[in-house]
Amino acid sequence: MGDFEPVSVGIVGASGYGGVQLVRLLLDHPNVDIVYLGGQGSAGKPFSDIYPHLEHRFKLEVEPVEVDRIADRCQVVFLSLPNGLAWTMAPALLEKGCKVLDLSADYRFFNLDTYQAWYGGDRTDGEVAASAVYGLPELYRDRIQEANLVGCPGCYPTASLLAVAPLLKQGLIAPETLVIDAKSGTSGGGRQAKTNLLLAEASSSISAYGVARHRHTPEIEQICSDLAGHEMMVQFTPHLVPMVRGILATVYATLRDPGLVREDLATIYNAFYRSSPWVKVLPSGVYPQTKWACGSNLNYIGIEVDPRTGRVIVMSVIDNLLKGQAGQALQAMNLMLGLEETAGLPTLGFYP
Numbered sequence: 593m594g595d596f597e598p599v600s601v602g603i604v605g606a607s608g609y610g611g612v613q614l615v616r617l618l619l620d621h622p623n624v625d626i627v628y629l630g631g632q633g634s635a636g637k638p639f640s641d642i643y644p645h646l647e648h649r650f651k652l653e654v655e656p657v658e659v660d661r662i663a664d665r666c667q668v669v670f671l672s673l674p675n676g677l678a679w680t681m682a683p684a685l686l687e688k689g690c691k692v693l694d695l696s697a698d699y700r701f702f703n704l705d706t707y708q709a710w711y712g713g714d715r716t717d718g719e720v721a722a723s724a725v726y727g728l729p730e731l732y733r734d735r736i737q738e739a740n741l742v743g744c745p746g747c748y749p750t751a752s753l754l755a756v757a758p759l760l761k762q763g764l765i766a767p768e769t770l771v772i773d774a775k776s777g778t779s780g781g782g783r784q785a786k787t788n789l790l791l792a793e794a795s796s797s798i799s800a801y802g803v804a805r806h807r808h809t810p811e812i813e814q815i816c817s818d819l820a821g822h823e824m825m826v827q828f829t830p831h832l833v834p835m836v837r838g839i840l841a842t843v844y845a846t847l848r849d850p851g852l853v854r855e856d857l858a859t860i861y862n863a864f865y866r867s868s869p870w871v872k873v874l875p876s877g878v879y880p881q882t883k884w885a886c887g888s889n890l891n892y893i894g895i896e897v898d899p900r901t902g903r904v905i906v907m908s909v910i911d912n913l914l915k916g917q918a919g920q921a922l923q924a925m926n927l928m929l930g931l932e933e934t935a936g937l938p939t940l941g942f943y944p
């Protein structure tokens with residue numbers, strides 16, 4: 593697929609931040625055509641009324657969300673909606689033959705009880721949910737290639753899991769010691785008005801939130817457990833920082849073998865990610881900045897070991913809207929369609 597006719601793609605939730613990133617990326621993708629945009633409040637508006645800066649490239653109008661209308665036109669559908677909506681439409685889209693990529697949390701969980709405990713709702717799509725693949729290509733590439741439904745990871749889990757995956761897969765850390773301290777720009781909260789995202793609240797200030805209860809904790813724990821081969825608990829603390837884009841996750845854990853040095857871990861990380869074009873493991877003494885990743889689909893990882901404490905410290909940065917959301921979904925779409933994993937994705941950040 594992809595060598596002949598362009599693939600017809602639709603975006604539900606096009607007016608949001610994930611939606612507009614998808615539009616930007618898909619417009620420059622060599623193998624797809626955007627044929628449908630959907631929304632609720634924005635339905636009936638030309639997309640360029642919402643985003644005038646795209647008018648010269650794009651004339652589509654946002655339409656109401658109707659499954660038949662979408663499935664008649666689209667081979668691939670991105671659902672970029674608030675949590676709890678995708679599961680009400682994904683089963684019907686799949687039934688009609690669409691491939692579906694959900695950017696919300698609805699299809700990220702192996703066990704629907706965990707989803708319902710954290711997100712609520714009364715799910716009736718258990719069989720469909722069981723067929724979903726967790727959309728982190730660096731960890732589940734083979735399964736994504738075969739999938740019709742992908743639950744794309746959250747932005748914090750993406751930055752965090754890429755930082756810890758080699759450690760867990762190799763059994764290098766004492767499991768109960770894993771601590772993730774993460775910072776996000778305000779676009780992580782989406783485009784709708786929220787008091788904590790106002791300039792007057794968020795600028796010149798930094799604060800933790802969701803401490804010991806953020807809904808990304810069970811998502812991170814699920815994948816950590818899968819990688820480690822046993823149940824894991826994680827101490828995850830997110831922070832809101834006064835910038836628009838970017839996530840920095842700093843991860844701390846105690847090494848099982850106190851004799852390991854940074855160079856040993858760098859060798860392990862480089863081997864683990866040797867087939868992953870979007871992950872860049874940095875040289876000794878180089879620690880990543882969010883600014884390097886913003887605008888690209890890249891993840892930069894810095895590694896350090898503190899010989900005094902026996903802890904490894906891993907720093908991981910991504911653009912929350914690209915590798916943390918729309919870029920990652922597009923990377924997964926490429927795999928589902930048998931295209932180059934890098935097709936249509938920016939390989940350089942804006943910088944500065």
Ligand SMILES: NC(=O)C1=CN([C@@H]2O[C@H](COP(=O)(O)OP(=O)(O)OC[C@H]3O[C@@H](n4cnc5c(N)ncnc54)[C@H](OP(=O)(O)O)[C@@H]3O)[C@@H](O)[C@H]2O)C=CC1
Pocket residue numbers: 604605606607608609610611630631632633634635657672673674675677695696697745746747779780781782783784912913916917
């Ligand atoms: N922002 C980020 O960094 C990340 C976000 N995510 C997840 O991606 C998803 C989208 O996030 P984001 O783009 O930030 O969100 P936004 O709030 O920016 O956009 C939400 C979109 O959903 C649409 N929408 C809301 N309610 C309905 C409805 N009932 N029916 C149809 N459309 C509806 C809105 O359309 P309209 O205006 O027409 O009502 C809007 O286009 C969320 O699940 C979020 O958690 C995941 C990773 C990172």
Ligand SMILES: CC(=O)N[C@@H](CCC(=O)OP(=O)(O)O)C(=O)O
Pocket residue numbers: 675695696697745746747748776777778779780781782808830832
């Ligand atoms: C800064 C900010 O508010 N970030 C969001 C994370 C966005 C995200 O990825 O959440 P989903 O799991 O719903 O996709 C938050 O902490 O709720």
